[in-house]
Amino acid sequence: xxxxxxxxxxxxxxxxxxxxxxxxxxxxxxxxxxxxxxxxxxxxxxxxxxxxxxxxxxxxxxxxxxxxxxxxxxxxxxxxxxxxxxxxxxxxxxxxxxxxxxxxxxxxxxxxxxxxxxxxxxxxxxxxxxxxxxxxxxxxxxxxxxxxxxxxxxxxxxxxxxxxxxx
Amino acid sequence: xxxxxxxxxxxxxxxxxxxxxxxxxxxxxxxxxxxxxxxxxxxxxxxxxxxxxxxxxxxxxxxxxxxxxxxxxxxxxxxxxxxxxxxxxxxxxxxxxxxxxxxxxxxxxxxxxxxxxxxxxxxxxxxxxxxxxxxxxxxxxxxxxxxxxxxxxxxxxxxxxxxxxxxxxxxxxxxxxxxxxxxxxxxxxxxxxxxxxxxxx
Numbered sequence: 001x002x003x004x005x006x007x008x009x010x011x012x013x014x015x016x017x018x019x020x021x022x023x024x025x026x027x028x029x030x031x032x033x034x035x036x037x038x039x040x041x042x043x044x045x046x047x048x049x050x051x052x053x054x055x056x057x058x059x060x061x062x063x064x065x066x067x068x069x070x071x072x073x074x075x076x077x078x079x080x081x082x083x084x085x086x087x088x089x090x091x092x093x094x095x096x097x098x099x100x101x102x103x104x105x106x107x108x109x110x111x112x113x114x115x116x117x118x119x120x121x122x123x124x125x126x127x128x129x130x131x132x133x134x135x136x137x138x139x140x141x142x143x144x145x146x147x148x149x150x151x152x153x154x155x156x157x158x159x160x161x162x163x164x165x166x167x
Numbered sequence: 168x169x170x171x172x173x174x175x176x177x178x179x180x181x182x183x184x185x186x187x188x189x190x191x192x193x194x195x196x197x198x199x200x201x202x203x204x205x206x207x208x209x210x211x212x213x214x215x216x217x218x219x220x221x222x223x224x225x226x227x228x229x230x231x232x233x234x235x236x237x238x239x240x241x242x243x244x245x246x247x248x249x250x251x252x253x254x255x256x257x258x259x260x261x262x263x264x265x266x267x268x269x270x271x272x273x274x275x276x277x278x279x280x281x282x283x284x285x286x287x288x289x290x291x292x293x294x295x296x297x298x299x300x301x302x303x304x305x306x307x308x309x310x311x312x313x314x315x316x317x318x319x320x321x322x323x324x325x326x327x328x329x330x331x332x333x334x335x336x337x338x339x340x341x342x343x344x345x346x347x348x349x350x351x352x353x354x355x356x357x358x359x360x361x362x363x364x365x366x367x368x
Binding site: 007126127 | 195197198199200203258261262264265268273274275276277278280281284315318319322323326330331332333355356359360363
């Protein structure tokens with residue numbers, strides 16, 4: 001067997017490399033959060049965005065007893081024109097239910113300025129991160145799943161923005 | 168001497184019990200199903216056992232000198248493996264797609280790769296511990312492999328725990344992780360040093 005240099009130096013190098021490899025993902029995260037419009041490129045689905053998605057969530061005035069605001073915008077790719085009347089589905093782990101439970105899912109429509117806002121119960125960290133899920137899945141444009149992460153579990157609101165391209 | 172021994176045990180018990188007790192008061196628990204809560208606590212137990220393991224194998228826990236410490240290390244290793252299986256299994260039941268993402272390294276969460284790698288390292292140690300004689304592994308090679316995997320387990324486990332935002336209270340979690348690191352550095356470092364010294368002789 002080739003001689004493996006197994007000493008304290010090797011130990012420190014090995015441990016630091018492992019740590020650096022893992023932490024680099026924090027400093028340069030893959031996956032978009034809020035979009036800074038650069039010619040309105042279409043939003044890509046975020047990893048894990050479609051987890052616990054349930055098609056056909058009902059359009060609601062409010063999910064459950066409310067207390068938390070999910071909001072955002074829906075625009076067209078290319079010219080960034082606001083898209084009105086688009087159905088955005090929203091779900092999360094909240095104080096009133098887990099992600100897979102039907103009562104945790106709801107939908108809303110964008111107004112004529114392409115904005116949407118839905119009140120829902122306070123989001124709770126699930127699987128180590130306080131986050132929400134949003135989906136555009138109505139067929140006219142390509143389906144997009146977003147999974148924005150809250151900066152703090154104490155936040156009472158979260159934003160996510162869609163830029164959609166034709167299906 | 169006996170007073171000192173009791174003190175060491177008390178400190179160890181507190182180091183593990185206090186973070187767990189505080190976690191039990193987390194308001195998140197009210198909003199989680201029982202399987203998820205058990206999975207979370209299994210993870211915390213695994214973290215606590217990562218502190219116990221190096222102390223056992225070094226024979227520095229009062230009343231558990233070697234070779235007793237080595238035997239205990241084996242049994243606690245099995246418990247640690249079991250705790251990790253419950254942690255992963257319970258999380259899988261809670262949300263299969265999220266766990267699948269973690270296991271396939273496609274999860275958006277930064278702590279997942281650390282946890283998954285530490286998990287595989289624990290599996291590897293368990294398998295090698297069970298079959299090393301059958302594999303014809305020399306004691307020296309076993310020591311190199313196990314110490315290397317132990318480093319992976321400690322770094323992975325601590326990074327995983329610190330990056331997760333969940334039931335554990337942050338300061339006591341950090342304190343436990345610091346102790347895990349300190350114990351690992353002390354014991355693994357000493358063993359690496361003695362391995363190197365032996366190979367020079």
